[in-house]
Amino acid sequence: MAEFFSMGGYGTYVWTSYGLTAVVLVVLLVVSLKSLKSTETTFDRLRAAVGPKEMKRMETANGDEA
Amino acid sequence: MHRFANPTRFLKIAAAVQPWMAGLTIILFGTGLYMAFFTAPPDYQQGESIRIMYVHVPAAWMGMFCYAAMAVASAVALIWKHPLADVAAKATAPVGAAFTFLSLATGSLWGKPMWGTWWVWDARLTSMLILLFLYIGYMALQGAFDDRTRGAKASAVLALVGAVNLPIIKFSVDWWNTLHQTSSFMKQGGPSMPPEMWIPAVVMAVAFKTYYVWVLLVRIRQELTANKVRILRLKQVHGG
Numbered sequence: 001m002a003e004f005f006s007m008g009g010y011g012t013y014v015w016t017s018y019g020l021t022a023v024v025l026v027v028l029l030v031v032s033l034k035s036l037k038s039t040e041t042t043f044d045r046l047r048a049a050v051g052p053k054e055m056k057r058m059e060t061a062n063g064d065e066a
Numbered sequence: 067m068h069r070f071a072n073p074t075r076f077l078k079i080a081a082a083v084q085p086w087m088a089g090l091t092i093i094l095f096g097t098g099l100y101m102a103f104f105t106a107p108p109d110y111q112q113g114e115s116i117r118i119m120y121v122h123v124p125a126a127w128m129g130m131f132c133y134a135a136m137a138v139a140s141a142v143a144l145i146w147k148h149p150l151a152d153v154a155a156k157a158t159a160p161v162g163a164a165f166t167f168l169s170l171a172t173g174s175l176w177g178k179p180m181w182g183t184w185w186v187w188d189a190r191l192t193s194m195l196i197l198l199f200l201y202i203g204y205m206a207l208q209g210a211f212d213d214r215t216r217g218a219k220a221s222a223v224l225a226l227v228g229a230v231n232l233p234i235i236k237f238s239v240d241w242w243n244t245l246h247q248t249s250s251f252m253k254q255g256g257p258s259m260p261p262e263m264w265i266p267a268v269v270m271a272v273a274f275k276t277y278y279v280w281v282l283l284v285r286i287r288q289e290l291t292a293n294k295v296r297i298l299r300l301k302q303v304h305g306g
Binding site: 004008013014016018021029033035039049058 | 301
């Protein structure tokens with residue numbers, strides 16, 4: 001086990017590489033997911049305020065081009 | 067193709083595909099990491115440090131792939147004014163920047179024990195650093211205009227001009243014979259290493275690619291929803 005983690009003496013370099021990669025990829029994913037969630041929440045709130053009839057009209061008029 | 071060009075329809079498809087990409091990414095990373103650490107042998111010269119290759123090479127490939135994708139999307143946005151192309155290019159930039167950063171950082175962590183230095187102004191390293199700057203410039207330029215369409219146009223032009231750097235990166239190791247080794251993968255007659263070494267690298271590269279598609283879908287959905295929010299806000303202000 002200890003031998004596996006030492007990576008033939010290169011452990012620091014190998015594990016830092018993998019650790020850094022994991023951190024960067026996970027942070028980017030989580031930030032992206034959170035941003036989507038909060039934008040969707042805002043959208044749902046606004047949509048409720050506008051009302052379904054007006055939403056329908058807007059979607060057929062110009063909503064799709066945005 | 068135009069069936070998918072409609073943002074509303076795209077939103078539905080993206081939401082449906084996203085969990086599949088998530089699952090695929092997790093399975094591929096699991097398999098790739100297992101292979102990288104347990105089935106791949108140590109290198110006869112570089113020992114266990116070779117395992118850095120399994121994140122370094124996929125990150126570098128994907129850093130370049132994302133830039134190519136961003137440049138193509140930017141061209142489509144400029145020429146055909148396609149509503150999704152701009153959004154796709156914009157959503158790709160941070161992912162490509164992350165991959166490029168990782169290829170530089172892991173390369174540095176590999177260079178220290180193998181070359182005896184964290185960094186040299188070698189052609190490959192320098193052109194890769196320029197790629198990172200291009201990504202950062204692209205993202206900065208996008209937010210530098212009050213008018214969003216002007217920001218999109220300016221950054222799309224930058225993405226296209228910067229694409230000249232891609233062949234420079236690719237051939238840098240052949241044109242300038244400095245420190246970075248030439249490709250061990252893209253060779254006539256196949257990779258210059260046994261399958262138990264290059265297969266894990268390819269599996270990791272595919273994992274990086276599905277990760278990119280996953281995050282891309284999330285970011286495009288966010289961007290399209292943000293556009294709708296903007297329209298609704300304008301409506302509230304102007305239309306009462």
